[in-house]
Amino acid sequence: MSPGTPDWRSSISFSERLQVILRLQIAYQLNKRRNASVDAQARAKAVESELFKSATTRDLYESFVKNHIRNLESIPVAGQALEDADLSDDVDQMLSQGxxxxxxxxxxxxxxxxxxxxxxxxxxxxxxxxxxxxxxxxxxxxxxxxxxxxxxxxxxxxxxxxxxxxxxxxxxxxxxxxxxxxxxxxxxxFLPVDLDELLRRGHIPEARGKAIMKDVLSALVHIHGKGMIHRDIKPSNILFQRSNNQAWLADFGIAWWRDDPASESSDRKILDVGTTCYRPPELMFGNERYGPSLDMWALGCVAAQLFSLGSHTLFDSGELGSDLALIKSIFETLGTPNLKVWPEAAKYPDWGKMAFKEYPAKPWSEILPSASTDARDLISQLVCYESRSRLIAAKALEHPFLKM
Missing domain, CATH: 3.30.200.20 (Phosphorylase Kinase; domain 1)
Incomplete structure (x- = not known):
């Protein structure tokens, strides 16, 4: 399917469009004129509808939305939907003063x-x-x-x-x-720099990568010790005031804590957590009893980028971020697991429901060709199938690679 055909609209779910409307609504509600909430909602629905109709690709639709929110009504929008919402006098208003x-x-x-x-x-x-x-x-x-x-x-x-x-x-x-x-x-x-941006800029020296890993691991030692799981470790959630400053772990929006009444029970945790290629395999096979090792897998994936892959991710979940694409990528890289390699999988609800092609495990020297031997050793002890075999944060901090 060509990205410029009308079919691109069918790839955007109702919930995705609802989130766009919510973001637009928030932008209107924060307008200095303080429109009533109901008016802001009507405006948001009308503008989203117009942007959706005007765009010729998904990328263009997302760009329209992003620019519209950034400039708070700076994009000229016209059409019946706009007129019905009585927005014509306000659409070109810009809030240059914030x-x-x-x-x-x-x-x-x-x-x-x-x-x-x-x-x-x-x-x-x-x-x-x-x-x-x-x-x-x-x-x-x-x-x-x-x-x-x-x-x-x-x-x-x-x-x-x-x-x-x-x-x-x-x-x-x-x-x-x-x-x-x-x-x-x-x-x-306000911490304007994130690790995702640093990785896209180019090579990060090994010494700097080690410092970042130590900072994030120190954060994980602390929160895991409290009985907390972050559940969304990824480069964009590792922030800096400046590129050479201390790293900070951010965004606890989907974090889990055993003592919080709004968190799920420990044996029925939500599986839809993490971000695409940083999700560990146990989530795809229905393990609702996961623990802090979920964060350690994700951090291992981040470490692979820090010390070898740069802006390229260790695993690929495909354009749509599907679980099947991610499973295939993991299996192609680490090898298709069996119960000898991954014994705890026998208890997973979705284990054995599908047959997968048998892929041999690649050596870590091939997976991370530019990483040092010690870096590969650390990552291999984080990115492994058996969650109980993954290093806990405190042990990872003591790894020889991070001590040098």
Whole structure:
């Protein structure tokens, strides 16, 4: 199917379009004119419909949406849907001076998440100043709509878990507050650089990669010790104030904690967690009893990029991010497992339901050709089928590769 054919629209699910409408609604609600919530929703629906009809490819649709939110109605939009919503006088209005969110004035759009919109703003005097990273004076405002979230996404639980997870290597939560339109806002230090961006820039020296790994592992030692699982370790959730500064673990939006009432029971955890190619194989075979080793697999995948692959991921989940494509990629790389290699899989609900082609395991020297022998050894002890065999965070910190 060509990306420019009308069929591209059928690849966008109802829930995806609903999330776009929510993001647009938040942008309108934060407009200085403070339109009523019902008006903001009508505007968002109309504009999304017009952008959806105007775009000729999925990429163009997503670009239209991103630019529209960034500029807050700066994209000229016309059409019957717009007229029906009575938007014609407002669509070309630009907020060059930013928007007001709670007590934060002149806040500017920074980026969008799946269930949130991030703004940057000048910090307030009453915010805590003890955090070295915050001395730059900018904060990140994570604007969410809890009523529109579906499990495992929960911004109020995120705030509770961050209070428990507070430590040197976890992004600190300064405060939270309610905003018009039933929004819930979390305030963090503004950390503009993420590891995904650094990997795309080019080669990261091994010594720098080791420092990043130590920082993230230190964060995991702390949260795992509290009985918490992050569930979304990936390069874009590892943040920096500057590219050569300390790494911070961010985004606890789908994190799990055994003591939080909004988290699932320990033996019935949600399987739809993690991000595409960083998801461990036990999730695809229905293991709802997973533990912190889920984070260790994902960090092993990140380490593979840090020390060899750069912006290329260790595994490939395909254009649509499907589980079957990811399983195939894992099997092609690590070899198709059997119960001798992966004994705990015998207890997984979906193990044995499908027959897979038998692939031999590739040597790690072939998988990560530019990584050192010690780096490969560390990664191989994180990215392995048997979750009980994966290094825990504290042991990974003691690995000889990170001691050198």
């Amino acid at each position: 928007v007001t969110i709670g007590e934060y004035v002149n806040a500017h759009h920074f980026k969008d998440g799946h269930f949130s919109t991030i703004y940057k703003a000048k910090s307030l005097k009453h915010c805590p100043s003890r955090d070295q990273v915050w001395k730059g004076g900018l904060v990140a405002l994570k604007v969410t709509q809890p009523s529109a979230m579906s499990p495992p996404h929960d911004s109020k639980r995120e705030a509770r878990l961050l209070a428990v997870a507070a430590s040197t290597y976890v992004v600190p939560l300064f405060e939270t507050f309610a905003a018009p339109g039933a929004q819930f806002v979390l305030v963090f230090p």
